[in-house]
Amino acid sequence: xxxxxxxxxxxxxxxxIDHVATVRNARGGQxxxxxxxxxMAEQAGADGITAHLREDRRxxxxxxxxxLMSGLSVPLNFEMAATPEMQKIALRHLxxxxxxxxxxxxxxxxxxxxxxxxxxxxxxxxxxxxxEAGCRVSIFIAAEPAQIEAAARxxxxxxxxxxxxxxxxxxxxxxxxxxxxxxRLRDMSTFAKSLGLEVHAGHGLTYDTVKPxxxxxxxxxxxxxxxxxxxxxxxxxEPAIKHMRILMDEARA
Ligand SMILES: CC(=O)[C@@H](O)[C@H](O)COP(=O)(O)O
Ligand SMILES: NCC(=O)COP(=O)(O)O
Numbered sequence: 001x002x003x004x005x006x007x008x009x010x011x012x013x014x015x016x017i018d019h020v021a022t023v024r025n026a027r028g029g030q031x032x033x034x035x036x037x038x039x040m041a042e043q044a045g046a047d048g049i050t051a052h053l054r055e056d057r058r059x060x061x062x063x064x065x066x067x068l069m070s071g072l073s074v075p076l077n078f079e080m081a082a083t084p085e086m087q088k089i090a091l092r093h094l095x096x097x098x099x100x101x102x103x104x105x106x107x108x109x110x111x112x113x114x115x116x117x118x119x120x121x122x123x124x125x126x127x128x129x130x131x132e133a134g135c136r137v138s139i140f141i142a143a144e145p146a147q148i149e150a151a152a153r154x155x156x157x158x159x160x161x162x163x164x165x166x167x168x169x170x171x172x173x174x175x176x177x178x179x180x181x182x183x184r185l186r187d188m189s190t191f192a193k194s195l196g197l198e199v200h201a202g203h204g205l206t207y208d209t210v211k212p213x214x215x216x217x218x219x220x221x222x223x224x225x226x227x228x229x230x231x232x233x234x235x236x237x238e239p240a241i242k243h244m245r246i247l248m249d250e251a252r253a
């Protein structure tokens with residue numbers, strides 16, 4: 001794999017490059033190029049790249065997915081809504097991983113996890129061809145027993161726990177709420193692992209919030225994007241990623 005400084009840690013870092021595309025799309029054209037950022041992330045030690053092809057194409061585009069699929073040396077984690085269009089795109093590209101996420105056109109960001117318990121049969125049928133095609137399927141869910149049990153029942157090998165509520169509570173200074181959210185994430189990581197699921201986590205993580213989540217021994221992968229792309233304005237992309245990697249490794253030591 002590319003990236004000489006790749007960590008030996010059991011905790012993988014997936015760098016989400018969606019918001020490089022957000023900046024590019026603010027002016028149209030081709031700059032800054034998400035693939036260039038992804039290749040730099042590889043060099044900085046990212047274990048994988050995450051990209052969310054939203055139905056409204058507000059950031060990542062179909063062309064970006066083509067370019068990432070042919071240009072990356074590390075695995076692509078393709079985030080997608082559970083729609084026929086996205087399933088077709090995933091089956092055409094066969095990325096290493098697909099992560100099924102909820103999507104609402106009007107939302108500013110992915111506000112919660114997929115309501116899997118309510119849609120168990122549909123999502124089970126939806127992921128079957130992706131699994132048969134060899135993609136590692138994960139489901140982006142809230143840290144709730146009902147969602148985790150549903151993920152296990154439909155045979156999803158991986159879940160990604162939404163860390164947004166924990167991160168938002170930290171930013172808003174609601175520390176009791178933050179600690180309760182963290183506790184929930186910890187308990188649900190343990191519960192998911194006990195059901196045989198591989199546990200990932202992500203959304204809204206920053207230097208201030210990453211360590212307690214990285215410390216959970218059940219968590220195998222963190223996906224982090226918006227903060228890292230923002231921080232790269234101040235530090236540069238490689239140093240921003242390397243610092244995140246250091247914090248993750250410290251939490252795990
Ligand atoms: C699913 C997830 O948490 C990320 O992919 C996130 O959705 C990307 O950023 P936006 O929500 O801003 O599109
Ligand atoms: N799945 C979460 C992700 O890819 C990154 O989310 P964020 O760090 O951009 O909020």
